[in-house]
Amino acid sequence: MVGNRKNEPLFTPISRIVSMDRLLESLDDAPIIDKDGYEYLVHPISNGVPRLDPALLREVVTEVMQTADLDVDKIVAPEAMGIHLATALSLQTDIPLVVIRKRPYGLEGEVSLHQETGYSESEMYINDIEAGDRVVIVDDMLSTGGTLAAICDAIDGIGAEIVDIVVVMRKVGGSALDDTEYDATSLIDITVEDGEVTVHSVHQ
Numbered sequence: 001m002v003g004n005r006k007n008e009p010l011f012t013p014i015s016r017i018v019s020m021d022r023l024l025e026s027l028d029d030a031p032i033i034d035k036d037g038y039e040y041l042v043h044p045i046s047n048g049v050p051r052l053d054p055a056l057l058r059e060v061v062t063e064v065m066q067t068a069d070l071d072v073d074k075i076v077a078p079e080a081m082g083i084h085l086a087t088a089l090s091l092q093t094d095i096p097l098v099v100i101r102k103r104p105y106g107l108e109g110e111v112s113l114h115q116e117t118g119y120s121e122s123e124m125y126i127n128d129i130e131a132g133d134r135v136v137i138v139d140d141m142l143s144t145g146g147t148l149a150a151i152c153d154a155i156d157g158i159g160a161e162i163v164d165i166v167v168v169m170r171k172v173g174g175s176a177l178d179d180t181e182y183d184a185t186s187l188i189d190i191t192v193e194d195g196e197v198t199v200h201s202v203h204q
Contacts, residue, residue, distance in 0.1 A: 031050075074135045079102050139165075172191050
């Protein structure tokens with residue numbers, strides 16, 4: 001039995017209608033750095049740097065609650081920057097949280113996966129997702145899609161059902177997720193080019 005759904009938050013959000021003004025404004029001053037030719041957006045939601053304003057986090061999580069299909073058994077978030085989003089969502093919905101870690105524990109049933117991004121690659125490890133589980137995946141950014149594609153493949157292999165995938169920001173353009181049967185819903189779609197962020201669409 002799943003706990004409270006998105007229409008029954010444990011803590012009342014500031015508003016049931018979210019404009020995402022704070023999220024959009026936060027992009028204006030977000031630094032962009034070069035990582036070996038990859039333009040990397042440094043943002044409070046996706047990096048925790050600069051500092052994350054609680055009002056911004058509340059705005060984003062409230063919108064995720066209104067967007068995601070939360071008829072699930074577990075909220076799943078990859079380490080590291082999906083954790084704060086999924087934690088806040090778990091507190092609001094009373095749905096248990098599972099974090100996909102970058103370190104192994106050697107527990108029974110642990111599943112490993114290899115993920116690649118635009119600037120790095122590493123192993124990740126899934127614990128406590130079982131066949132038949134219904135899960136929603138929550139993350140900060142969809143860029144190359146390497147992490148989410150690898151996670152979806154691993155969860156499929158376990159026999160769990162991916163009910164929904166929600167990300168805060170998605171970079172416009174193709175990603176590795178396009179090669180799977182899954183799509184992610186984004187709160188905003190952006191490009192990062194020539195040191196500037198351009199917002200192309202906002203989820204309604």
